[in-house]
Amino acid sequence: MQFRRFRIGYRTLKTAVGASIAMLIAMFLDLDYYSSAFILTVLCIQPTKRKSLRAVYSRIISTIIGVGFAFIFFEGIAYNPIVFGLLILLFIPTLVSFRLQDGFVSSVVILLHLFDAKSLTMSLMWNEFQLMAVGFGVALLVNMYMPDIEKDLKKYRLDLESLYAKIFHEVALYLRNGDSNWDGKELVQVSEVIEKGKALAYQDVENHLNRRQNLHYLYFDMREQQFEIIERVLPKITALPVTISHSQLVADFIEDLANHVHSGNTAHRFISKLDEVKEEFSTMPLPKDHENFLAMAALYQFIEEMEQYLRIKSNFIGFTTKKKTASKD
Missing domain, CATH: 1.20.120.940 (Putative aromatic acid exporter, C-terminal domain)
Known part of the structure; x- marks a missing residue:
């Protein structure tokens, strides 16, 4: 078996450092589900600045759509795994139709928080907003540095x-x-x-x-x-x-x-x-x-x-x- 040479690239380093910083900030702010800030940061660190901006945009819009679906399905029907499955069944085609499928994973992270809380309260919405602000914000800041090529x-x-x-x-x-x-x-x-x-x-x-x-x-x-x-x-x-x-x-x-x-x-x-x-x-x-x-x-x-x-x-x-x-x- 032939192994590739072990190396740590600048993007890998940025991902590790940025995600850790995001989670530390979320912990400092005493946010619920603070570890999710780590995931949101990882998802938004891209090879280029423009791609990183597009990633943040698609994830914010897809999450807003996801919260709307959560209100209809969770509050309108029930907080049930089968209902969650039906939500996803319609949510994915909706994102694809708007070309926002890249934001699916981060949206699911937020939807899982809403499902776990069993109630869409203002305090929960504020918590999720702060998680996204920390995760996406740190990713954008970290991605402002690009090596000179x-x-x-x-x-x-x-x-x-x-x-x-x-x-x-x-x-x-x-x-x-x-x-x-x-x-x-x-x-x-x-x-x-x-x-x-x-x-x-x-x-x-x-x-x-x-x-x-x-x-x-x-x-x-x-x-x-x-x-x-x-x-x-x-x-x-x-x-x-x-x-x-x-x-x-x-x-x-x-x-x-x-x-x-x-x-x-x-x-x-x-x-x-x-x-x-x-x-x-x-x-x-x-x-x-x-x-x-x-x-x-x-x-x-x-x-x-x-x-x-x-x-x-x-x-x-x-x-x-x-x-x-x-x-x-």
Whole structure:
């Protein structure tokens, strides 16, 4: 049996500390069912600030609905396990219809208190309100702290740019020599880095309550669109029937591009260079046979796709850097 490495994450630590504090506060306030503050806090500590707010909202509304059901079923019929079962039978579909099913467990905690008390008094309602205020409030306060992930996002960006550069270097090598020992592992790695980068960037968005998206997420989304083009054009290059003089021209351009993969937005410079490549294409000799014609057509399709690759980057605002750099893709 293989065991995963034992570790205590920041969310686990926050849950343990926050839930304990909530229960201590409930004890200090001398609330009935004070241990339930622990459960309510645990249920509301989420991976991001926005999710934590949504969790509190859904639990408050679902509890209000639950108290209404309790008044109808418990006070209107009886405090009986069968009646409680009938309440749950109708309560769950009601929450689902309002998309509040996440608040079911916390609502049941409160309903159990009402069922145990056998009477819906104002003092009991005040006790339950304080329990929720303590549990949910502590959860929100604890969740205001989120670790800084800027360093990890930057690492994913740099890793991705390094992989793109490697891919373009291999493409240039193949265009020059007509052969390559490249195993293509960077293509798999790019997919993994993009997926991880987008997930982390989305988490960063969720941790800023006044923001719906951020530059990091737009960056990884932009790179994902570019990667779709890379995957589409690689077969065009590897299927070239012969190496022609046009290949060297495109190889020089791709090599230059590989040396300047960056997070900044200066793709327009390479679009201009690509226009120069197209002009030079038009001045070169026409293909002498069918194979040369196919090779030239494939290369022209390739540079058209690379223009789209650069257009996608040109629409990205880019990350500002303290030092001025040479033109990047």
